[in-house]
Amino acid sequence: MDRRRFLAVGASTLATTALVPATAEAAAGTDTASADAGAAGASPATAASTGGGTDDALRTLASRINLRIGTAVIPFDLDTPDYAQVMAEQFSVVTPGNEMKWGVVEPEQDVFDWSGADRLVAFAAQHGQLVRGHTLLWHNQLPTWLTDGVADGTITGGQLADLLKAHIFTEVGRFRGRIWQWDVANEFFQDANPSGINPNDFWISHLGPDIIPQAFRWAHQADPHALLFYNDYNIAGEDGTNAKSDAVYAWLKQMRGQGVPIHGVGNQGHLDTQYGFPTQMTQDLQRYAALGLKVAITEADVRTFVDGPDTQVPTDHLATFAHPYEYSQMLKAALAVPECISFTVWGFGDADSWVPGTFKGEGYANIYDVNLQPKAAYFDLQRDLQLAASGAPRRVHT
Ligand code: XIL
Numbered sequence: 001m002d003r004r005r006f007l008a009v010g011a012s013t014l015a016t017t018a019l020v021p022a023t024a025e026a027a028a029g030t031d032t033a034s035a036d037a038g039a040a041g042a043s044p045a046t047a048a049s050t051g052g053g054t055d056d057a058l059r060t061l062a063s064r065i066n067l068r069i070g071t072a073v074i075p076f077d078l079d080t081p082d083y084a085q086v087m088a089e090q091f092s093v094v095t096p097g098n099e100m101k102w103g104v105v106e107p108e109q110d111v112f113d114w115s116g117a118d119r120l121v122a123f124a125a126q127h128g129q130l131v132r133g134h135t136l137l138w139h140n141q142l143p144t145w146l147t148d149g150v151a152d153g154t155i156t157g158g159q160l161a162d163l164l165k166a167h168i169f170t171e172v173g174r175f176r177g178r179i180w181q182w183d184v185a186n187e188f189f190q191d192a193n194p195s196g197i198n199p200n201d202f203w204i205s206h207l208g209p210d211i212i213p214q215a216f217r218w219a220h221q222a223d224p225h226a227l228l229f230y231n232d233y234n235i236a237g238e239d240g241t242n243a244k245s246d247a248v249y250a251w252l253k254q255m256r257g258q259g260v261p262i263h264g265v266g267n268q269g270h271l272d273t274q275y276g277f278p279t280q281m282t283q284d285l286q287r288y289a290a291l292g293l294k295v296a297i298t299e300a301d302v303r304t305f306v307d308g309p310d311t312q313v314p315t316d317h318l319a320t321f322a323h324p325y326e327y328s329q330m331l332k333a334a335l336a337v338p339e340c341i342s343f344t345v346w347g348f349g350d351a352d353s354w355v356p357g358t359f360k361g362e363g364y365a366n367i368y369d370v371n372l373q374p375k376a377a378y379f380d381l382q383r384d385l386q387l388a389a390s391g392a393p394r395r396v397h398t
Helices: 003-008 024-028 058-063 075-079 081-090 115-126 144-151 157-174 202-207 211-222 243-257 281-290 319-335 376-388
Strands: 068-073 093-096 130-137 181-186 227-232 264-267 270-272 294-305 340-345
Touching: 058 068, 058 081, 058 376, 068 075, 068 081, 068 130, 075 081, 075 115, 081 115, 093 115, 093 340, 115 130, 130 157, 130 211, 130 294, 144 157, 144 202, 157 202, 157 211, 181 211, 181 264, 181 294, 202 211, 211 227, 227 243, 227 294, 243 281, 264 281, 281 294, 281 319, 294 319, 319 340, 319 376
Parallel strands: 068 093, 068 340, 093 130, 130 181, 181 227, 227 264, 264 294, 270 294, 294 340
Antiparallel strands: none
């Protein structure tokens, strides 16, 4: 069953879904001022059918150590009641999967579409969730009017920098006070040993590497209370050599030394069972934190080879063990680092995953299956969070 057909099923009960305020998470409270931007006074919702009730929802368990559990969201899927229910019940921070990217918010020059982003931000406020903004400076999903204009010379380098500045001020300004963490810059480092900032990146090749710290400065001016993140994949040892982590660490240290307003680093956490779990994730996250940065897992998923994109049954039955194991290990790495303040999965149901469309032959990447039933990985995260409540350090938010 494809995602759209799946999403059409069960689209009948939104009006009857009761969203009851939960007390456990609210009682657990939070010791962070900026972390509560946009969520003050809001009540998390509860519902009964997926993975248990309020007390054992992921967000509730995590709240005991002041950790936020997040998901990427497709805002238009909020029309599907089962989807909206899981999202409200299980998660305390949300990321728009695509709807804050430049190509979506400004498809034609000076023509803006904030509908998806606005809808998600409103849903989050209603359900006591914080928002991760994603993403301001990235080579992908740019508007074609911008890339075409640069390619044909009608947009010069100076104009490109001005357009970027305006984009950042417009978008960050629009959501000022309502975004907890912004992924300001995304995926600038090379997959190579040694690694470094990719000179062929769209932004770097046209404006040079100083555009990255400049983007952080603009974002900070536009919303001085938002936590500003550098976000990338394979920066916690997933490359096997740790070369990319080394390069990102050195750059972050340099940026911090220069007083650039970078407050956090996000490891996307896109894993694949065929490579095994990286051995240095905890140490890598720890050394980022030692620079005075917050840390987040921002896009966790664990893909494996499957029979097909609709059913997503692993072709190697042992992958059904590797899958929850890698989720659990990744969460444990995050739990070991008190500065790690959020753990976000890149979507929760396999029917919504970006993996089958991106990695040929792979899927089964999320913690709920194609029918929106919780998988072993969901229950392992639940167990880990339950145990963490009586052992793991509370998150450091100041
Ligand atoms: C992906 C989305 O999930 C897809 O829907 C879209 O087609 C492509 O982008 N790293 C990121 C995310 O930072 O923005 C990407 O999201 C996945 C990889």
